Amino acid sequence: MSFENIIGQETAKKILQGFLKRKIFNRTFLFYGPQGIGKFTTALVFSQGINCLNLNDNNPCFNCRACLLIGNLKHPDLLVIDGSINANIKIEDSFKVHDFARTLPLEGKFKIVIIRDAHHFTTEAANNLLKILEDLPEYLTVILISSHPHLLLSTILSRAVKVQFFSLSQEQIELFLLGNYEITEGRAHLLSGLSLGSLGKAIDYISGDSFINMRKSVIDYLYFLKNNRLVDAFTNLGIQDKDSREESLKKLEILSLLVRDLLMYSAGYSHLMINIDLERDIKEICEGLDFEVIQECLSFIVSSIKSTTDYNVNPTLFWDKITIKIKDYIYA
Ligand SMILES: [Zn+2]
The missing domain is CATH 3.40.50.300 (P-loop containing nucleotide triphosphate hydrolases)
Known part of the structure; x- marks a missing residue:
């Protein structure tokens, strides 16, 4: 180096x-x-x-x-x-x-x-x-x-x-992944988009399938929430008090990326989605949800993430609040 x-x-x-x-x-x-x-x-x-x-x-x-x-x-x-x-x-x-x-x-x-x-x-x-x-x-x-x-x-x-120091461009990360890992162009494009300018995150996503599994559990969580099945949503997410701060925060970040994509999709900008491989799920979850509702959810999630880092709060605690808030927004 x-x-x-x-x-x-x-x-x-x-x-x-x-x-x-x-x-x-x-x-x-x-x-x-x-x-x-x-x-x-x-x-x-x-x-x-x-x-x-x-x-x-x-x-x-x-x-x-x-x-x-x-x-x-x-x-x-x-x-x-x-x-x-x-x-x-x-x-x-x-x-x-x-x-x-x-x-x-x-x-x-x-x-x-x-x-x-x-x-x-x-x-x-x-x-x-x-x-x-x-x-x-x-x-x-x-x-x-x-x-x-x-x-x-x-x-x-x-x-x-x-x-x-500044965030990297998606292209810089994509090129690095293609040059240093056995990875298809499609996956490099997806992961570089999900990493939001952080090479460390992209590398983290690439190693093992834990990221893909985590994202799956967050997508299921959203399905359950939309169907007003709070308990299932929580159980499925597998967030527990003993969870490491890091894991809990990672899931929160994944949630924010998915809800951001819901917003993009709902606004008619599906080509700007980051989770490009999940368009079908995003479309399904979006059905019947107002743009404003999604927007409110997203801003609540983003401010929660900021609080966990700014005030060093255990992110696990935020899942309760976020879940109830999203449910309230959807069923207001
Ligand atoms: Zn030397």
Whole structure:
């Protein structure tokens, strides 16, 4: 993986290569933008660039000891904190950063801290991290990664060099899938559309059939709801309190894509549908439903998804609300 292999993100790459060229690393960076578009990969390549023993034209060599160890997350001067685990970065994690930052690099030129999903800091942990950022040791680089930067403390935001990452185009994702996986053009087109600009999602969809099964259960859920069979809808969906946050949120996102397609179909734009292989189901569910009803459902679902991420609420809780709301809209 090199800067060249990272798809899109030309502006971000230029900015970071500029820092490599000028050898300015004693900074806090914020890589922000939607999920699954290469922020973490870019952070690793940038870290390799900082410590590479044979930097060439502002590109790391990917062959030296530093590049290899960083690529495998094994470099002693690299610390990765992953906020996506349990959607939480606790005070203990910020202590880890303090411990790490206290000593000089062991073998690299710089020590680097990468914090994924940095918006998941508890306030206490964020304030503790701030102490390091306010007085960044001269051998330390901090890279914060976030898809929801507005949730970070303003005092942290104001200290960071902001590097924006953008959603990829459907074409970029489609080409990547065709070039890297055994996949038909039709499926690449479908999955790249469903991924809404996130390569990470497209790759997630491709591996195994769990996505297709999940989508099937959400389609059945909609059929049951339309027929006012609430219990069946729930049972079929298989959402339980013990479900992982991630799985529950995935199903919510699938629901929003399907309802979005219902809206497209109902407005006469079936050619703009994303779930192009499900036109028959979409048509059937649409029958007898008003455009306004679908629109209201969609905006409720979208705002629910936003709340789960903004307020770190368990998405499972939203399924009850959404189900009742959709039922109310349909049978108003
Ligand atoms: Zn190297």
